[in-house]
Amino acid sequence: MFDFKDRVLLVTGAGGGIGGATAAYFHACGARVMMADINEAAVVALARSLDPSAQQVRAQRYDASQSADAQALVQACLRAFGRLDFLVPAAAIYEDQLLRSMSDAQWEATMAVNLNGVFYLVRQAIAAMPAGSSIVTLASQSGHTGGSVEHGHYGATKGAIVSFTRTLARELGPAIRANAVSPGMIDTPMVARALAGKREEVIANTPLKRLGRPEEVASLIAFLCSDAASFITGEAILVTGGLFMGG
Numbered sequence: 001m002f003d004f005k006d007r008v009l010l011v012t013g014a015g016g017g018i019g020g021a022t023a024a025y026f027h028a029c030g031a032r033v034m035m036a037d038i039n040e041a042a043v044v045a046l047a048r049s050l051d052p053s054a055q056q057v058r059a060q061r062y063d064a065s066q067s068a069d070a071q072a073l074v075q076a077c078l079r080a081f082g083r084l085d086f087l088v089p090a091a092a093i094y095e096d097q098l099l100r101s102m103s104d105a106q107w108e109a110t111m112a113v114n115l116n117g118v119f120y121l122v123r124q125a126i127a128a129m130p131a132g133s134s135i136v137t138l139a140s141q142s143g144h145t146g147g148s149v150e151h152g153h154y155g156a157t158k159g160a161i162v163s164f165t166r167t168l169a170r171e172l173g174p175a176i177r178a179n180a181v182s183p184g185m186i187d188t189p190m191v192a193r194a195l196a197g198k199r200e201e202v203i204a205n206t207p208l209k210r211l212g213r214p215e216e217v218a219s220l221i222a223f224l225c226s227d228a229a230s231f232i233t234g235e236a237i238l239v240t241g242g243l244f245m246g247g
C-alpha cells in the first residue's frame with residue numbers, strides 16, 4: 001500500500017473491472033477519487049460501496065468518445081476535490097470482428113473510445129496536474145504482440161496508446177511522469193466473451209496458471225503513481241502472469 005493522502009485520482013472505465021479495482025486501491029491508500037463511466041448505474045454503485053458519504057469518492061457519467069465530456073469531467077473533479085494528481089483513462093471497448101468484414105462504424109467506434117477518448121481526457125487534464133503528478137494509461141499485451149484475430153481495431157488502439165504515452169513522457173517531463181500498463185488476461189467482464197471455450201488453454205499457457213485479478217493491475221498502477229516509481233517514465237509494463245512469453 002502507498003500513502004496517497006491529500007492526492008486525487010481521476011479514473012475512467014471505473015464501472016468496470018480494472019477501473020473499479022483501481023478506484024478501490026487508491027481509496028484504500030487514502031486518495032480522493034473521481035470515478036467516471038458511461039455505465040452510470042455501475043459507477044455510482046461502486047463509488048457508494050467504497051464511500052457511502054461521497055466525501056472521498058465521487059462518480060460521474062462520462063462518454064469517452066465525447067470531447068465535451070472530458071472537459072466536463074476534469075472540471076467536475078476540480079470542483080469536487082480542488083486538484084488532480086493521478087489520471088488513469090481505463091475506459092475501452094473490446095468488440096469481436098474480422099477485419100475483412102468490419103464496417104467503418106465498428107472501426108470508428110473503437111477508435112473513438114479507446115484512442116480519441118484518451119487524447120481528449122489527457123489534453124484536458126494536463127493543465128490541471130501539478131508537478132509530481134502521474135498519468136497511467138491502459139495499453140494491452142495485444143498492443144505489443146499485435147495479431148489478435150477479430151480484434152484488429154482494438155489491438156491498433158492499444159499499440160497507439162503505447163506510442164502516445166511515450167510522447168506524453170517526453171512532452172510532460174520532468175513535471176509529470178507518464179507510463180502505460182499492458183495487461184494480459186485479467187478476469188473482468190471485458191474478456192469473458194474472448195475466454196469462452198479457451199479459458200483452460202489460456203491458463204495452461206500462463207506460467208502463473210491462472211487469470212490475473214483486477215487488483216493486480218491496480219497495484220501496478222498505484223506503484224507507477226507513487227514516489228517508489230520516481231525515475232520511471234515512458235515505460236509500458238506488462239502484467240500477464242508470464243503469458244506474454246508465449247506457450
Ligand SMILES: NC(=O)c1ccc[n+]([C@@H]2O[C@H](COP(=O)([O-])OP(=O)(O)OC[C@H]3O[C@@H](n4cnc5c(N)ncnc54)[C@H](O)[C@@H]3O)[C@@H](O)[C@H]2O)c1
Pocket residue numbers: 012013014015016017018019036037038039042062063064065089090091092093113138139140141182183184185186187188189190191
Ligand atoms: N481485462 C483484460 O484482460 C485487459 C487486458 C488488456 C487491457 N485491458 C484494458 O484495461 C482497461 C480496463 O478494462 P477492463 O478489463 O476493466 O474492462 P471492463 O469491460 O470491465 O471495463 C471497461 C469499462 O469501460 C466502460 N466504457 C465503455 N465504453 C465507454 C465510454 N464510451 N465511455 C466511458 N466508459 C466506457 C464500460 O462501461 C466498463 O465499465 C481497458 O482499457 C482495457 O482495454 C484489459
